[in-house]
Amino acid sequence: MTRPIGYYVHHQGAGHWHRACAVAGALDRPCAFLGTFAGLDTAGAPGTVIDLPDDRLADGFDGQDGEADRPLSFHYAPLGHSGLRARMARIAAWAAEADPALLVVDVSCEVALFARLLSLPTLVVRLAGTRTDPPHLEAFRSADRLIAPFPEILESETTSDWVRAKTHYAGFLGPGAPVRDGGDGSIAVVFGRGGAGGALADLAAAARAVPDRDWHVLGPVTGEAVTPPNLHLHGWVPDVEPWIARAALVVGGAGDGVVATVAARSKRFVCLPEERGYGEQIEKARGLARLGAAVMHEGWPDASRWRTLVMEGLALEPARIGSLAEPGALARTAAFIAERAAWWDRRGDAAQA
Known part of the structure; x- marks a missing residue:
């Protein structure tokens, strides 16, 4: 049986969800989407949708946000939050049940590091900006590879050589080849x-x-x-x-x-x-x-x-x-993900032989 690919989707806006659907739709493996999808229409998703418990802080939450003693590898790790606990438990249960080849993380440093503890290889989406803080760097370090959803020509000067070396530059994962249209001004x-x-x-x-x-x-x-x-x-x-x-x-x-x-x-x-x-x-x-x-x-x-x-x-x-819109960017990125999944399939088979 073909092992599935997981795709963790951040809840901010709709861009992460649209990108995940576009990439997964080009994959030749089954895909499961994990995230909190309130307010999004997931009916046409090209794969199984696993709606996770919300981990955001509700108004009046009286637990501790943990900022004073939070480990340097985390951006977000509140204490006493049952939603966060249930969320991570659901991710772990899915990983144990589905035996996925890998997990694409778009985006969360905490989920990337948690997946590493689950012995689950990750492809971490690396957004633009200056991401040289400890949580980002540790998430990048823990990943099998990184995916940048922008052309390499827009890379930040602050990005380290080792991060660049791990990065697949996907380009803009948008509608496809450049199209010029007439207009009404x-x-x-x-x-x-x-x-x-x-x-x-x-x-x-x-x-x-x-x-x-x-x-x-x-x-x-x-x-x-x-x-x-x-x-x-x-x-x-x-x-x-x-x-x-x-x-x-x-x-x-x-x-x-x-x-x-x-x-x-x-x-x-x-x-x-x-x-x-x-x-x-x-x-x-x-x-x-x-x-x-x-x-x-x-x-x-x-x-x-x-x-x-x-x-x-x-x-x-x-x-x-x-000129920044690369024809075939989606297909090329899907092929990259499929290649990494196949690599981990072979490694898993050899480890259990």
Whole structure:
């Protein structure tokens, strides 16, 4: 019987889930998804879904967060949390029952280290940013290999040689080969699930500053304001690609999903990186700007800046960001995971012979 592959999915936003489904859909082995999936539609998942007990701290939790005496290998290890205890027990039970070939961890230093204690090989997804703290380095050290969901050209200068040597650079795991679309001259503003969304007053001011273009806003918007006629709010949409496809310019954060889609569509991009741990989005945005693949602005711009930012964005050469979308990145990464699983299959067979 073919041993399955496990895929641990972090609960922040929807990007980890979409990436996991895309990669697993290209695998030739059965796959099990482990994580807390509240708020996500998992009905079409290409594999078994194991919804784990939530390990987040509830309001009024009176246990100890353990920060004062937490081991240096952990970012998160509260004491007295029954949800966390049940979560880890469920992961261990699944590993014992399923006998998986390996576990892809996207992302959690604690799960990566726990898998090592279970004698379960891991492929740890390594996000962008400066991740030189002890928990990340120990998780990287414990892994069989690392997977970076971005092109090697965007690698951080702070990344150690030994980490680079363990890394499979997957590239952007987005829609596929670069596609150039016609457009209607509009501006698409994209807010992901992992962020705070946009403020309606700020969006209205931006649209007023550039009144000759329609602004289509995808994702959550908060607050109240009088809106100009060229500002269109769509909220959550099942698929942002049609809006991005016809836009002359895309405005958004530096999350993996948005950047992958923009690159695949060779779209001019004004990148407004959001605050994330370890400078993940800021570092990625700086890399894009350095390559001439995007215009970067930290934080939401003042209304007076929008006309210039739009002009700078429209002056970009779309081929720059399009060149970062590698055809076959998903298939290549799935083949890499399958190769590592087969290697561990052979090693397991030899150890038990």
